[in-house]
Amino acid sequence: MPNDLATLAWLVEMGADEAIADAPVDRLAAAPAAPSRPASAAPAVPVAPDPAPPRLAAPAPPADTIPAGLAAAGGAEAAASARALAAAAGSLAELEAAVRRFDGCSLKVTATSTVFSDGVPGSRVMLVGEAPGADEDRQGKPFVGISGQLLDRMLGWIGLDRASNVYIANVIYWRPPGNRPPTTAEVAACLPFIQRQIELASPEILVLLGASAAQALLGTTGGIGRLRGRWHDYILPSGRSLQTIATFHPAYLLRSPGQKRESWRDLLTIKNKLSVGTN
Ligand code: URA
Numbered sequence: 001m002p003n004d005l006a007t008l009a010w011l012v013e014m015g016a017d018e019a020i021a022d023a024p025v026d027r028l029a030a031a032p033a034a035p036s037r038p039a040s041a042a043p044a045v046p047v048a049p050d051p052a053p054p055r056l057a058a059p060a061p062p063a064d065t066i067p068a069g070l071a072a073a074g075g076a077e078a079a080a081s082a083r084a085l086a087a088a089a090g091s092l093a094e095l096e097a098a099v100r101r102f103d104g105c106s107l108k109v110t111a112t113s114t115v116f117s118d119g120v121p122g123s124r125v126m127l128v129g130e131a132p133g134a135d136e137d138r139q140g141k142p143f144v145g146i147s148g149q150l151l152d153r154m155l156g157w158i159g160l161d162r163a164s165n166v167y168i169a170n171v172i173y174w175r176p177p178g179n180r181p182p183t184t185a186e187v188a189a190c191l192p193f194i195q196r197q198i199e200l201a202s203p204e205i206l207v208l209l210g211a212s213a214a215q216a217l218l219g220t221t222g223g224i225g226r227l228r229g230r231w232h233d234y235i236l237p238s239g240r241s242l243q244t245i246a247t248f249h250p251a252y253l254l255r256s257p258g259q260k261r262e263s264w265r266d267l268l269t270i271k272n273k274l275s276v277g278t279n
Contacts, residue, residue: 076188078105078185078188081102081104082192083192085192085193086098086192089196092121092200095197096117099173102189104189105173105174105189107131110174113138113139113174113175114140115132115136115140115142115170115173115174116169117141117142117169117197118143118144118167118169119166119167119168120163120166121201123165123203124165124203124205125160125165125205125274126167126169126198126201126205126207127168127207128168128169128170128194128206128207128209128217129143129168129171130170130181130182130209130213130249131170131212132170132172132175133145133175134179136148137174137175142168142169146254147249148250150250151250154250154263157267158274167203169194171187171190171191171212171217173190173193187216191217194216195236198217199238204274205243205245205273205274206234206242206243206244206245207247209247210249210251211223211224211227211249212249213246213249217244218232218246224252228245228247228248229246229266231273232245232246245269245270247263248263
């Protein structure tokens, strides 16, 4: 029994902190046994190798929208495939179908859901967070857990509401095990999709929640303390520039409530921009 507990503790530490099916699967037993040939058998007739399996993607378009550091981190091939799939999507529905078909991000294997979006596409404001957590993975929607509840309250203070005038997504579409931060390769594999999602949703204002989303989309390594609270020009793959602001992630505000004052300033900056846009 103590060994079972130690194994459980080790699994949780490794990020396997949730059951993803009702019954366990012994994947070693499920794997087909390697064919064995008796020592005396006749030498095998040489067989031509199988043709290469079909590639997921068409030839990659220029790698102009992936920060070089990310592409070099091992996600380059998946990112090229993602870029081709994303570029071919002519609507959010087509893009969502492409994301669901995409197998270039290994997080998909351990996640229960593909978390694509919530809210109203075409809203003046689009929010982008980091990656789904356990609640989002269960419900298949971004920001539905405790940090999402804080986010909803913050949006309400400035007259925004995901049921009517905000569109929400994440840089990463699948929950990283144990809520660990996504790797650079995982970000690189998903980035073309979120870039295209922003382009297709066509908001007037983009709000990046937390350092991870801000760094991935603004292509910088700067900390959130320096990036937040001011307007950036985010250049879409099409070349269009989009007014973008970064602010603290609501999960960070739950841990550091002292920062809510700065966050409130950012919300007012967004509100002012929206009211200028309607005058
Ligand atoms: N944190 C995020 O960045 N996104 C979610 O959807 C939930 C928590």
